[in-house]
Amino acid sequence: MDEALIGGLLASTLRVSTPLILCALAGLLSERSGVIDLGLEGKMLLTAFAAGATGASTGSLGLALAAALAVGLALSMLHGYACVSHAGDQVVLGMALTMVASGLSIVLGITWFKQGGQTPPLPDAVRLSPWFGDLAQSLQTWPQVGTLLGTGLLGHNALVYGALALVPGAWFLLYRTRLGLRLRATGENPAMVDAAGLSVKALRYGALAGNGLLCALAGSYLVLAQGANFVPNMTAGRGYMALAAMIFGKWRPVGALWACLLFGFLDAVAIRLQGASLPAALGGGAVPVQAIQALPYVMTVVLLAGFIGRARAPAALGIPYVKER
Amino acid sequence: MSRPVELPRWMDIGLLPLVNLALALAVCALVLAAVGLAPLQVLALLVKGAFGSASGISYTLYYATTFVFTGLAVAVAFHGGLFNIGGEGQAMIGGLGCSLVALALGDRLPAALLLPLMVVAAMAGGALWAAVPAALQAWRGSHIVITTIMFNFIAAAGLAWLLVGPLKAPGSMSIETLPFAEAAQMPGLHQALGWLGIAWPRTPLNLSVLLALFAAVAVALLLWRTRAGYELRAVGFSADAAHYGGVRPRRQVMLAMLVSGALAGLVGINELAGVQHRLLLDYVMGAGFTGIAVSLIGRNHPLGIVLASLLFGALYQGGAELVFEMPGFSRDMVTTLQGLIVLFSGAMAQVAAPGLARVHALLQPRQVLDAGAHHG
Numbered sequence: 001m002d003e004a005l006i007g008g009l010l011a012s013t014l015r016v017s018t019p020l021i022l023c024a025l026a027g028l029l030s031e032r033s034g035v036i037d038l039g040l041e042g043k044m045l046l047t048a049f050a051a052g053a054t055g056a057s058t059g060s061l062g063l064a065l066a067a068a069l070a071v072g073l074a075l076s077m078l079h080g081y082a083c084v085s086h087a088g089d090q091v092v093l094g095m096a097l098t099m100v101a102s103g104l105s106i107v108l109g110i111t112w113f114k115q116g117g118q119t120p121p122l123p124d125a126v127r128l129s130p131w132f133g134d135l136a137q138s139l140q141t142w143p144q145v146g147t148l149l150g151t152g153l154l155g156h157n158a159l160v161y162g163a164l165a166l167v168p169g170a171w172f173l174l175y176r177t178r179l180g181l182r183l184r185a186t187g188e189n190p191a192m193v194d195a196a197g198l199s200v201k202a203l204r205y206g207a208l209a210g211n212g213l214l215c216a217l218a219g220s221y222l223v224l225a226q227g228a229n230f231v232p233n234m235t236a237g238r239g240y241m242a243l244a245a246m247i248f249g250k251w252r253p254v255g256a257l258w259a260c261l262l263f264g265f266l267d268a269v270a271i272r273l274q275g276a277s278l279p280a281a282l283g284g285g286a287v288p289v290q291a292i293q294a295l296p297y298v299m300t301v302v303l304l305a306g307f308i309g310r311a312r313a314p315a316a317l318g319i320p321y322v323k324e325r
Numbered sequence: 326m327s328r329p330v331e332l333p334r335w336m337d338i339g340l341l342p343l344v345n346l347a348l349a350l351a352v353c354a355l356v357l358a359a360v361g362l363a364p365l366q367v368l369a370l371l372v373k374g375a376f377g378s379a380s381g382i383s384y385t386l387y388y389a390t391t392f393v394f395t396g397l398a399v400a401v402a403f404h405g406g407l408f409n410i411g412g413e414g415q416a417m418i419g420g421l422g423c424s425l426v427a428l429a430l431g432d433r434l435p436a437a438l439l440l441p442l443m444v445v446a447a448m449a450g451g452a453l454w455a456a457v458p459a460a461l462q463a464w465r466g467s468h469i470v471i472t473t474i475m476f477n478f479i480a481a482a483g484l485a486w487l488l489v490g491p492l493k494a495p496g497s498m499s500i501e502t503l504p505f506a507e508a509a510q511m512p513g514l515h516q517a518l519g520w521l522g523i524a525w526p527r528t529p530l531n532l533s534v535l536l537a538l539f540a541a542v543a544v545a546l547l548l549w550r551t552r553a554g555y556e557l558r559a560v561g562f563s564a565d566a567a568h569y570g571g572v573r574p575r576r577q578v579m580l581a582m583l584v585s586g587a588l589a590g591l592v593g594i595n596e597l598a599g600v601q602h603r604l605l606l607d608y609v610m611g612a613g614f615t616g617i618a619v620s621l622i623g624r625n626h627p628l629g630i631v632l633a634s635l636l637f638g639a640l641y642q643g644g645a646e647l648v649f650e651m652p653g654f655s656r657d658m659v660t661t662l663q664g665l666i667v668l669f670s671g672a673m674a675q676v677a678a679p680g681l682a683r684v685h686a687l688l689q690p691r692q693v694l695d696a697g698a699h700h701g
Contacts, residue, residue, distance in 0.1 A: 036470075038470070038474075081673075081676075082668070082672045082673045082676065083672065086673060086675055086676045087675065088671075088672040088673050088674065088675065088676070089671060089672055089674075090672075091408055091410075091470050092617070092621070092667060092671035092672045093668070093671075093672030093673075095410070095614065095617055095667055095671075096664050096665075096667035096668035096671060096672050097664070097668070098664070099614065099618075099660060099661075099663055099664025099667055100661055100664030100665060100668060101664070102657070102660055102664075103657040103658065103659070103660030103661030103662070103663070103664055104356070104657075104661045104664075106655060106657035106660075107356065107360060107655060107657050107658050107661055108360065110653070110655050110657075111360040111361065111653060117655075117657070232657075237478060240474055240478065243471070243474075244471075244475060247471060286490070288486055288490075290482040290483065290485045290486035290489075291482070291486065293482050294478065294479045294482035294483065297475040297476075297478045297479050297482075298475075298479060300471070300475050301457075301458075301461070301467070301472050301475045301476070301479075304461065304465075304467035304468065304471060304472060305461045305465045305467050306465050306466070306467070313468065
């Protein structure tokens with residue numbers, strides 16, 4: 001196989017997977033603590049807008065990131081206020097957040113920038129540049145492994161490596177720290193956590209705070225690294241795909257990582273095969289790209305149906321905890 | 326994490342929803358003010374756009390028709406204890422069903438036979454798309470919220486594949502099928518009124534609006550006047566108790582979702598048979614999600630859903646008019662309001678309850694004192 005092709009595929013897989021990984025980890029944090037997050041899509045969209053709008057008007061990367069993080073945190077606190085403090089329906093809240101985000105981002109975008117909801121293109125200073133830029137450049141000239149290393153592995157920005165590093169981080173937090181044990185216990189049996197003298201409320205709010213920040217990183221990535229500006233509805237279902245990946249990874253960080261990489265790879269392949277034709281042995285004709293794009297969702301349904309292993313959701317997922325008196 | 330507050334029945338059913346709706350409108354007014362539009366002027370123009378003319382009213386009713394279908398779909402599933410987020414996908418496949426019938430039999434059957442057949446096909450398509458998540462929920466325990474979301478994406482991908490491949494109109498650049506034959510077009514209201522000799526402006530409003538009213542009545546009868554509906558609600562209320570009482574929960578899950586999917590599928594009749602006269606991509610345009618808002622506002626009752634659909638129909642039509650009337654207004658403002666309504670009337674529905682209970686408690690003893698004073 002062509003090494004340039006493998007290098008390119010690897011590069012686009014990592015590029016596409018990064019927001020999925022960040023978002024899936026965000027969902028994982030809140031769902032392991034027992035709070036369903038169907039608002040990943042909306043949180044990612046509104047934080048992407050915050051990053052794009054702030055970046056375009058201040059020209060500062062730091063401020064753009066800070067704005068996204070603040071919006072992500074605020075949305076998650078709203079999530080907590082409705083669902084943790086007031087026992088609201090978590091599924092409905094997720095839908096509501098996503099609707100508000102898709103409307104509000106465009107309304108504000110039109111008012112502030114008058115470009116049909118888009119933000120102006122960001123200057124290079126606000127965009128994330130490849131982390132190992134020089135090294136990657138020099139590696140590209142190497143024979144055989146040049147594109148693989150240069151383009152595929154090392155040509156990315158800090159958020160890509162950050163997302164990959166956050167996976168073992170999340171694993172360590174959940175499975176090797178006291179806080180992680182408490183968080184998982186909150187998702188399985190909040191009454192027990194309460195009886196142990198811990199605050200279910202504080203743990204769930206804490207998990208949601210982390211959730212908001214991670215969603216903000218995912219949203220920022222879309223605007224500051226993948227695209228050059230904010231475009232209406234630019235998340236295009238990635239939040240739901242991240243949700244699928246989280247479930248496909250059985251609510252575990254490393255499993256979710258593999259699922260995100262797999263889904264990212266399928267997306268990269270689908271883009272490359274657009275307009276290509278099938279080999280004659282398979283009857284020729286255009287490659288059914290849509291089938292490849294639908295594959296992540298089909299696989300998630302099949303997994304949920306219990307036909308390939310069993311994905312078990314946290315036992316208390318979606319059930320508001322009402323303290324006994 | 327306070328206990329649910331007990332409110333008097335009239336407050337719970339009458340006042341609390343109004344307070345929540347008012348909160349959503351208030352936040353929306355703040356957003357409007359923040360983007361430099363006068364909320365009251367927007368409201369006035371919106372009402373004028375939605376109800377100010379025969380054509381405005383027609384558009385409002387046309388949008389409302391679609392929302393009645395998706396709202397009823399959410400409500401029926403909800404009464405069965407299920408959250409069907411798949412209205413979007415079920416509407417797409419319902420549209421596919423009625424389009425296949427229209428394209429295959431369009432020039433062979435008269436309208437009187439073809440249109441009912443298309444209605445059946447639309448319902449069958451929607452029901453089919455709901456059946457798989459329903460069966461997986463009933464027999465394999467897969468969470469229906471997640472599977473229906475996934476099925477939305479699978480439906481969109483499937484429809485895209487059909488429309489760029491086998492079903493694409495030959496020689497056309499746009500991603501759509503050949504137009505339906507005349508017999509497969511649901512008569513517009515202007516045509517129907519024309520037969521009666523009444524002049525009416527030409528709008529997308531078509532006879533599907535009667536189908537929507539019929540569906541609302543049928544759902545009410547099903548839920549509250551039949552044994553199947555009673556059992557369906559029993560399962561939604563408490564699956565274990567219903568099972569103990571001899572109801573088979575799996576069958577009820579299937580029934581609730583099949584009816585729900587069939588209702589969502591009828592969107593295809595209003596939009597494709599009634600207006601577009603061809604199958605195209607993205608024709609559902611979020612109506613499945615609006616159905617969630619409609620059902621929440623309508624308190625899952627068919628009458629409430631018809632009224633809520635009129636509200637949302639007016640918002641969509643008024644919003645569309647406002648784009649021309651007010652520079653700076655975009656239709657996404659309506660999406661925002663829709664989200665705010667779902668937020669305040671759905672997810673945060675109980676947030677205002679403790680406050681109302683406190684007000685109620687404050688008023689209560691004073692009444693007793695007043696009564697005592699009279700007697701004294």
